Amino acid sequence: MGPLANARRAPALSALVKDACNSGARLHLGDETPGGPGYFFSPTVLSELTPQMRIMNEEPFGPVALIVPFDTLEDAVKEANRVPFGLASYAFTSSMKTTHVLSTQIEAGMLSINHQGIGYRCYIS
Known part of the structure; x- marks a missing residue:
């Protein structure tokens, strides 16, 4: 952080x-x-x-x-797009179908699926 x-x-x-x-x-x-x-x-x-x-x-x-929580994916997309702004959205799913729906319907500056999206990683060997 x-x-x-x-x-x-x-x-x-x-x-x-x-x-x-x-x-x-x-x-x-x-x-x-x-x-x-x-x-x-x-x-x-x-x-x-x-x-x-x-x-x-x-x-x-x-x-x-x-x-x-949401009952349907449609409800989740509707809520995500309800406000007129959104720099970043995040979703966690094991479904490729859900991934496709979210990636084509979420209105945000950035959509990260199964990842936090912002930040960096440091690998030390």
């Missing part, structure tokens, strides 16, 4: 998480700003979200995973 873009992001992320929790979301982990220098926010996981929550309608621009 790298640093946030600027000092304003941690309070903004925390406000989005608190708003979601106050509206009924479940916080599994995170919503912490580690001490020390730099602009960091701990990886955060939320579930039991509703479309009305701010965090479901604003880009968090930070390490927040929103877990939203």
Whole structure:
């Protein structure tokens, strides 16, 4: 996990998480700003979200995973495309059919399937 873009992001992320929790979301982990220098926010996981929550309608621009279950793939695509922005989308599946549907129907700047998509890997031999 790298640093946030600027000092304003941690309070903004925390406000989005608190708003979601106050509206009924479940916080599994995170919503912490580690001490020390730099602009960091701990990886955060939320579930039991509703479309009305701010965090479901604003880009968090930070390490927040929103877990939203769906009954059908069509429902998932519809929700992913509901908001007018989306820099990145992520999906995990073992189905090539699902991969094809997502890759042709998700409207996002980047779609990663079975991978986090952003970051780097360091191999030491």
